[in-house]
Amino acid sequence: MRVVILGCGRVGARLAKMLDESGHQVSMIDENLEAFERLPEAFGGQVVLGNGIDFDILSQAGIERADALCALSNFDNTNIMASQIAREVFHVPRVITRIYDPVRQDTFRELGLETVCPTRVGVAQIEALIDIG
Amino acid sequence: MYVVVIGGGKVGYYLTKALLEERHEVLLVERDFKRARRIAEDFGQGVVLRGDGAETATLDRAGVGRADVICAVTGEDEDNLIVCQVAKRHFNVTRTIARINNPRNEEIFIRLGIDVTVSATQFIISLIEQEIPTTPFVNLLTLRSIGMEIVDLYMSDDCPWVGKRIGDLALPTDTVLSLHIRNGIRAFPSTMTLLMRGDRLIGLTSLDSEHALHEMLQPQ
Numbered sequence: 001m002r003v004v005i006l007g008c009g010r011v012g013a014r015l016a017k018m019l020d021e022s023g024h025q026v027s028m029i030d031e032n033l034e035a036f037e038r039l040p041e042a043f044g045g046q047v048v049l050g051n052g053i054d055f056d057i058l059s060q061a062g063i064e065r066a067d068a069l070c071a072l073s074n075f076d077n078t079n080i081m082a083s084q085i086a087r088e089v090f091h092v093p094r095v096i097t098r099i100y101d102p103v104r105q106d107t108f109r110e111l112g113l114e115t116v117c118p119t120r121v122g123v124a125q126i127e128a129l130i131d132i133g
Numbered sequence: 134m135y136v137v138v139i140g141g142g143k144v145g146y147y148l149t150k151a152l153l154e155e156r157h158e159v160l161l162v163e164r165d166f167k168r169a170r171r172i173a174e175d176f177g178q179g180v181v182l183r184g185d186g187a188e189t190a191t192l193d194r195a196g197v198g199r200a201d202v203i204c205a206v207t208g209e210d211e212d213n214l215i216v217c218q219v220a221k222r223h224f225n226v227t228r229t230i231a232r233i234n235n236p237r238n239e240e241i242f243i244r245l246g247i248d249v250t251v252s253a254t255q256f257i258i259s260l261i262e263q264e265i266p267t268t269p270f271v272n273l274l275t276l277r278s279i280g281m282e283i284v285d286l287y288m289s290d291d292c293p294w295v296g297k298r299i300g301d302l303a304l305p306t307d308t309v310l311s312l313h314i315r316n317g318i319r320a321f322p323s324t325m326t327l328l329m330r331g332d333r334l335i336g337l338t339s340l341d342s343e344h345a346l347h348e349m350l351q352p353q
Contacts, residue, residue, distance in 0.1 A: 053210065053211050053235075053238075054235065054237075055237050075211070076187070076215075077187055077209070077211040077212050077214070077215040078211045080211070080214075080215055081210070081211040081214050081215065082211075084214075084241070084245055085241055088241060088244055088245065089241060101187075101188065103188070103189040103190070104187070104188075104189065104215070104219070107189070107218070107219055107222055107223060108218075110222070111218070111222065
């Protein structure tokens with residue numbers, strides 16, 4: 001699979017490493033050069049420095065041929081916009097969007113985005129732990 | 134009219150000021166505390182709401198549900214897009230206006246349901262193109278609601294239209310050449326009008342035919 005990952009933070013870099021190791025073709029996009037230091041030395045994928053909502057940057061990362069986009073930058077709105085561009089313009093078959101704000105997650109899930117909300121997941125886990133204790 | 138402005142930078146500030154002078158009811162939403170306070174000092178407490186315009190809760194507090202228009206004019210295209218989408222989706226705001234920095238985002242904004250986009254970058258580019266008399270094809274105005282645009286065509290030295298009569302041009306569908314300008318003198322062209330080097334034509338074309346028209350003017 002060809003996967004474009006927007007945001008080389010902890011989650012993005014870790015996902016990139018795993019996908020790369022299992023033989024997928026990975027392209028990373030991040031606005032900060034230092035962010036790519038999170039990738040392992042042996043990382044065999046591509047890195048693109050730039051803004052993830054810029055058509056040219058997405059193109060450089062091979063979005064036209066991508067099977068999936070994971071929008072994992074720290075900014076909800078950047079993730080949402082990049083995901084909508086990937087879906088509407090480049091017809092990427094699988095688009096996964098990280099949204100921290102649960103309310104915004106509801107809005108854009110209704111609009112058809114496949115979303116992950118770490119806030120909800122985190123709260124649910126912690127709540128479960130408190131219940132046990 | 135009740136207008137909610139998102140983003141209290143320079144654009145938002147002067148937009149709010151102008152709207153207040155026109156006696157509209159305006160609420161400006163600004164994320165930054167200091168900036169929000171300064172705007173409140175200038176325009177009054179009731180005009181400013183401190184908060185993140187992309188948060189549904191903020192829009193709710195701003196009473197976006199009864200707003201006639203929402204204008205998202207922050208410096209970030211993605212924020213402006215999402216504010217307008219949330220306003221439309223959650224609060225049924227009928228008219229959403231978004232500021233765009235990257236002109237290429239215009240198409241995706243419209244496709245994602247934003248009613249009007251304003252791009253200073255695109256505006257300045259067109260102004261520059263209009264100032265350069267030899268630009269063969271300039272979009273003067275887009276009438277998006279009817280899918281038409283007004284264009285300014287210049288007959289350069291190597292323009293394939295030079296030496297032809299307007300009636301002999303195989304114009305794309307929905308294209309009309311309405312005004313002919315030669316040496317600053319305007320005339321309404323007929324099919325017999327012979328085109329010469331340096332002539333200009335003002336025409337109407339549909340958004341679908343724009344590309345074909347543009348191509349026709351390219352040197353062979």
